[in-house]
Amino acid sequence: MATSFDTTLANLGIARTSNPATVKASGASTLGQNDFLKLMTAQMKNQDPFSPVDNTQMVAQMAQFSSLAGISEMSSTLKSISDKLGGTTTADAVSYIGKTVLTAGNTAYPRSSGGISGAVEVGAAASDVRVTIADSNGAVLKTMSLGKQAKGTTSFDWDGTTASGEAAGPGPYTVSVSAQNNGTTVGATALVWAPVESVSTASGAATLTLPGIGQVPVTAIRSIG
Structure with a gap:
């Protein structure tokens, strides 16, 4: 007969690990707390009365299981809280409708007063940052120099007039950016303001x-207007 909990597990074909909550039987599902209690009861029923399981060992195993099960439950709870805090609820998502957001993109629609505003994300310090605005056919309307800029984001504003001072038209416009640092190309990303038409939470x-611009995850939004 078995003389220890480990022996009982072995006789049942179960490989014991350091975490009783994750012990698996061959071809069986993961054992939980109820399974552990059943095994402990079976061990006590089948122990050799002349050589019973040591009480200290039994208490230590129960304490270990209880501690690990508690940690596992706490981890699951903390993960749920983290997911909730880091996620966006449907109500949060719907609140974006009707607002304008700043995000990476190359297509911009003019304000009611004309012109557009946006920003440029520069990957490193640059001696010259430029913003080029073209019409829907690709014809350049105006190129603006933002001059020397440090790494980070810098804003720009265009009044809606061409290089010759004429009204540029209703848009939409194509925005492209470039950055140089003493002749060396620096990574730059155009950011434009765009109204939110709809919201989807189908993927979670x-x-x-x-x-x-198309579909943009909430995590890609830089600012809300």
Whole structure:
């Protein structure tokens, strides 16, 4: 007969690990707390009365299981809380509708007063940053120099007039950016303001639909107007 809990597990064909909550039988599902208690009861029923299981060992095993089970439950709870805090609820997502957001993109629609505003994300310090605005056919309307810029984000504003001072038209416009640091190309990303047309939470994460840009995850939004 078995003389210890480990022997009982072995006789049942179960390989014991350091975490009783994750012990698996061959071809069986993961053992939980109820399974552990059943095994302990079976061990006590089948122990050799002349050589019973040591009480100290039994208490230590029960304490170990209880501690590990508690840690596992606590980890699961903390993960749920983390997911909740880091996620976006449907109500949060719907609140974006009707607002404008700043995100990476190359298509911009003019304000009611004309012109557009946006920003440039520069990957490193640059001696010259430029923003080029073209019409829907690709014809350049105006190129603006933002001069020397440090690494990070810098804003720009265009009044809606061409290089010759004429009104550029209703848009939409194509925005492209470039950055140089003493002749060396520096990575730069155009950021444009766009109105939120609709929101989708079908995939679990909120996705915004922006005109001229398409679907953008909420995590890609830099600012909300």
